[in-house]
Amino acid sequence: MTQFRGRAYQKHVLKIFSLLVVISALWIGLLQASIIPQSHTWLLPIYFIVSLGCYGLLMVGVGLMRFPTCPQEALLLQQDIGEAKDFLKQRGVDVGSE
C-alpha cells in the first residue's frame, strides 16, 4: 500500500498488474485443462489484444461522431463581450481594441 499523508491506497499500476495476473492465471488454466483445443488457446492473448484495440478504435469513432458542439455559444459570447465592453468603457476601464 502507498502511504500519502497518512492515508493508504493501492497504487493504480498494482491494480492493473493484479488484473493481468488473474487473466494470465485463467489463460494458463485453460491451457492445462484443454477444454478448448490447444492451438486456439495459445492464440487467445492475441485475440484479447486485438479486441481491446478494436474496442478502443470504436470508442474513438463513436465519440468523434457524437462529439458535443455548441456553435450558439460563440454567438452568445460575442454578445457578452459587447455588453461588457459597453459597461466598462463608460466606467473608465480601458477596453480599446488589442
Added chain:
Amino acid sequence: MEQKNKYSIIVPTYNERLNIALIVYLIFKHLRSRDVDFEIIVVDDGSPDGTQEVVKQLQKLYGEDHILLRPRPKKLGLGTAYIHGLKHASGNFVVIMDADLSHHPKYLPSFIKKQLETGASIVTGTRYSKGGGVHGWNLMRKLTSRGANVLAQTLLWPGVSDLTGSFRLYRKSVLEDVISSCVSKGYVFQMEMIVRASREGYHIEEVPITFVDRVFGSSKLGGSEIVEYLKGLVYLLVTT
C-alpha cells in the same frame, strides 16, 4: 452556526489585457446577483501588454477587496501560479479558470450549486458530457482530443470524463493537499491534479460546461505535444 462560504477565483494571466476586464465583468454579473461572497485573484506573470494597469482600473471600479492583483516578475508556469494565488486566497473554496474566456463565468453558479448539493471536495467542468460542448475545434483536433481521452480512460480509470479541463472548483484544503504533490507541467498538470485527487478518494463531481476556443489555429497539437502527453500518461500510470 453555519459558516458562510467564500470563493476565491484564481485567474492566471499573461497578456490578457482585454480578456481580464471582460472576465471580471462577467464574474460580477453572474455572482453578485446571487449573494455569493467571492474574490478574484489575478496572478499576472509580468505581462508586457499592460494587463496589470487594466486590473488596477478594475480595482478602482469594483474594489480592492474583491479584486486582488498578485503579480509575479515573469512567466513561471501554471502550477506555481495557482500556488502563488492560493497563498493570498481568503476563501474556503477556490475556483481555477482560464483568463481567455474559453471558460465562461456563467457556469460559476452551477459549480457552486453542485458543490452545495453534494458536499463534494472538487467540482470539475466537463466539455464532453451531455450539456457540455466545444466550439472552434476542427475534425483533427476533435480526433486527437477523443483519442487522448479514450487512451487516458483505459489506462488510468480516472473517474472523470474530462481530464485535461482546467475549470474547477476545489475546497481550499483539498487543493492545497493535492497541488503539493503534483510536478507535471501544462495540461498534464491538470490531469495529474484530478487523477491524484481521485486516487486519494476525494469526492469529485462534474458539471457540463461549454468551451469556446477563440485562439483558432494556435490550438494545434503537433508531434511534440503528443509525445509529451504520452509521457505524461505513462508517468501518471506508474506514479499514482
